[in-house]
Amino acid sequence: MRKPLRIKDDYLNVLLDVASERTRQRGSRVYEIKIGLSLRELRLLRTIGMHPGITMGQLVRSVGIEKTLASKRVNTLVRRGLIAREIGTVDARQIELCLTDDGERTVLAAEPLGKKLERGFLNCLSAAEVDTLRTLLKKMIDAEAASRDRFDAWLAEYAARESGLNR
Known part of the structure; x- marks a missing residue:
């Protein structure tokens, strides 16, 4: 095993x-x-x-x-x-x-x-922990939305680079 x-x-x-x-x-x-x-x-x-x-x-x-x-x-x-x-x-x-x-x-x-x-x-969770969790999750969602275009561009570049290496 x-x-x-x-x-x-x-x-x-x-x-x-x-x-x-x-x-x-x-x-x-x-x-x-x-x-x-x-x-x-x-x-x-x-x-x-x-x-x-x-x-x-x-x-x-x-x-x-x-x-x-x-x-x-x-x-x-x-x-x-x-x-x-x-x-x-x-x-x-x-x-x-x-x-x-x-x-x-x-x-x-x-x-x-x-x-x-x-x-x-x-x-x-305590009430304060629930508030903190909600704030952090919203922050993460907003950060993802704000960075989506940059990520998509990076991913396209990365995929193109990787597909060129795998030939």
Whole structure:
């Protein structure tokens, strides 16, 4: 049998992903029972509710859900009468999304449950730690957005350099 590798096992992105996945699974089960929607569907509705007229591209960037999955979920929510699609007010080529009255009622009904669930899985932290965690996560998200163009340029360069070495 091989010896275990002595490597770093606490990369922050992995820890964030595991924590997120576990809490998302729990929350989604509760929302599905109580509201009839998954956590991802509610995330889409919440974002549309906070940004009426948001385009699909803006929505995908905002919620962090893969484009194909987000599109399928939006289509489902449109069919259920929770989201309406409208011709863009600034650009008629764009489709803007907004909540219907039923969509708005659904989001508002889910809000107290979301607060309760968040308190439940953060009860291992003090109020100050929760505030710090929220501040740090927002800072990381903002930093990623601010550096995305530079990273994409670096990655393209890196990929071109690596593909040239591998020939």
